[in-house]
Amino acid sequence: MIVADPARLEGTLARLRDNGVALRERPADEVLGSLARLFDAFADHDSPAREALASVLPATTGFSAEMVREGLARGFDSWTGAALRELAAAEMGGTKGLASTRGFDVAAVVLAGAIPMPVLLSVAAPLLLRTPVLVKPSRHDPVSAGIVRDTLASIDTGLADCLESLRFEGELQGACLTALCGADAIEVNGSDATVATVRAQARDCTVIAHGHKLSVAALGPEAGADACERLALDIALWDQLGCLSPIAVYPVGTADPSEALAEALTRAEACWPRGRTPLASVAAAERELDQARMRGAKVLSGRTGSFNIVRELDAVPRLAPLHRFLRIHPVADADALLDALRPLQPHLACVALEGLGSSEPALATACAELGASRVCAPGEMQSPPLGWRRGGRGVLEPWVRP
Secondary structure, eight states, X not given: XXXXXXXXXXXXXXHHHHHHHHHHHSOHHHHHHHHHHHHHHHHOTTSHHHHHHHHHHHXXXXXXXXXXXXXXXXXXXXXXXXXXXXXXXXXXXXXXXXXXXXXXXXXXXXXXXXXXXXXXXXXXXXXXXXXXEEEEOBTTBSSHHHXXXXXXXXXXXXXXXXXXXXXXSSOSXXXXXXXXXXXXXXXXXXOHHHHHHHHHHOSSSEEEEEOOOEEEEEEOTTXXXXXXHHHHHHHHGGGGOSTTSEEEXXXXXXXXXXXXHHHHHHHHHHHSOOOOOOHHHHHHHHHHHHHHHHHTOEEEEOXXXXXXXXXXXXXXXXXXXXXXXXXXXXXXXXXXXXXXXXXXXXXXXXXXXXXXXXXXXXXXXXXXXXXXXXXXXXXXXXXXXXXXXXXXXXXXXXXXXX
């Protein structure tokens, strides 16, 4: 990983722009074939690519080794080369559509978080449109982008020459941000504040923004006995740090699931231990627990602090300290559930539904109308299909030049 200054960023973008001339002359089916092999490499449990991620992510991100392996399996197993071809067919009409579609001359991608699946997708999408990519890795995961590039280099050196990963110190601002915005398009992942900063600077390039998102679950009276087990998996994976990790559960006119979830999270800890937790997150959790007790809310915690559950007395949204911190918000019925979700509308990513009987299809539609781009069953939240229309947009469509 190279630490960049503005001059290096500008030089790298210029080199990638030059390399893009040859890339755009390559047949679209050839590029798709190489990227399909890249996806197959990460979908294979025994590949050097998967093993590299499983080996280095625990030390660099703080996740436990057991959790990393489970998370990689849940995220990558269905992201095969065949799935990539299906995505290209669905959004671009296959190789014929890719061949006739113009991407950007050069792009930049600003990554966030510590989950590797979005890294692969953020790199592959512009390359499939034959757009060279400069990646700024997340400070929480400085390694995944490099592993993706090394794996691509073992498959197709020419395509790998159209991908570079450069890290720069400090916040995304100043001369480095100005240099990065020299790309024709920039994808920015991160907080709403980060997105706003990039939009303000990127006056002459297309911005593809993925701001702050969150997910929740709702359980109805007909939820199966194993629903809490499956939700515990969704909570435990990636220590609740992804946009598809549920931060709250809404029991709809049913019994309190707090005890069952506590037992399930205890079992999850035995299988996939919680990783390193920053002191600031520990302190935030303690403050929230103290305030919950003062409100008279029910609090359940793991013996070693491995999880925290707060059963609230109302459905008012509150701070989510993450790292397996869950709030239970009881609601009387489906209408009350939708009322509770409306304040989350600008940030809603996924809603898991189970046990809501004949009203479930209508609720799924209503959740989608509120902005949830993924509605699924508990246990499936962390395994979106490759073609998931994140934020309601296609994977490849934003990379088509207007």
